[in-house]
Amino acid sequence: MPVLGIETSCDETAAAIYDGERGLLAHALYSQVALHAEYGGVVPELASRDHVARINPLIREVLARANLRPDQLTGVAYTAGPGLVGALMVGGAVAAGMAAAHNLPLIPVHHMEGHLLAPMLEADRPQFPFMALLVSGGHTLLVAVRGIGDYEILGESLDDAVGEAFDKTAKMMGLPYPGGPHLAKLAQLGTPGRYKFPRPMTDRPGLDFSFSGLKTAVLTALPKGATDQDKADIAHGFQEAVTETLAIKCARAIEQTGFPALVVAGGVGANLRLRERLGEFARKNNISLHFPRHEFCTDNAAMIAYVGWARRSQGQHTHTLLARPRWPITELETV
């Protein structure tokens, strides 16, 4: 039962094919694929979010890699929200067109559900229920996952997402944007303890986050004419503050629910210090800890194809196009 997945909700254009028996058959992200054949040897510089120009070559690419014709698919899944309406409409229209042309069911997928279930693409799958920490440039969420479609948001950022705080802090220190990974690298050279930044919202109960104030704290701490060592020390202090805050909230969420597993998804899940802290916590408390592989932490279509397959195999599909720029994840149907 191969299902095509299409992702165009924000910056990335991606396509993938997931099959219930054989697993992930192919996946491709626009930026990873050489589209030489399509453009006769020249790859034009396409504007970001130019999904219209990108999506069809990508779909042909994954079909070729999976050695499938479109009529051999059993469904077309696409990200129906949340996201930018113009971007969502491109993926949705392409999906609906393919579904109509080949008489295939259409499966609208919630982008965040894709992220939550991305660890299901790995051999070491978590069992339900699990706690999910979703940390990226656009999101900071703690979600109780009790089954497919059964999600409860326990905590979220009230302002900046954690990846955004990393990127903007890096930018203030003169690192290139997106600077999160640069900042993390610089932090390794920092002197522990020279700068101590607040752990926002950890001194009160609850699982919400706030990272906007940390940015200001760094700006205030950053001396004029800061040396490389000053910057490294600040980066260290910043990373400690962020990762400890996340770890405290994860521990609280696990304690509150008694869930035996923790899943970390989103681009910030690649941060080594965060992995170290959560690894320590998981060992001490006998919690199983799961990270999707790095390329499935960031936006991708493999997770969309997986969710599409999971819902399609339970008979959930439609023939009408749906685009929901705002779509609370708590409103999904369960499977």
Place this chain on the structure above:
Amino acid sequence: MTLDLPDASATEALGAAIARALQSTSTGLVIFLYGDLGAGKTTLARQLLRELGVTGTIRSPTYTLMELYSPEGRELLHMDLYRLHDPAELHNLGLTDYPPSQTLWLVEWPERGGDLLPSADISITLSVAELSRKADVLGLSEAGRQLVSKLS
């Protein structure tokens, strides 16, 4: 008009004051928010949106580029063009659905949008000077000037 903003609550107070001045107008308005990272643009924008009746989480629009709110029958468009590389990318956002005559546009990093943004009625430039911040508020159209005059 130049205002001193000694702390974050002063920045919030300016956001709230603009919101109150806006409450008497039912049409749209375009506000550009200039200033470096950490200058207080988001703090001001959040308080302005809150004061206009937005409940629930006000997410930073940096990643999503735009967030739309519809409190009390009014359309509020909060944009952050920080991640825009080319103004032409604005064509992909479906902005024609939100005519500035009917929508309040609150745009952070408007300089990245070039000519493809509607022209501003008000510009607010936030700057950091040593330990304090200041705001330059400028009315650029008749409607904008009227609103700014209500602030002082």
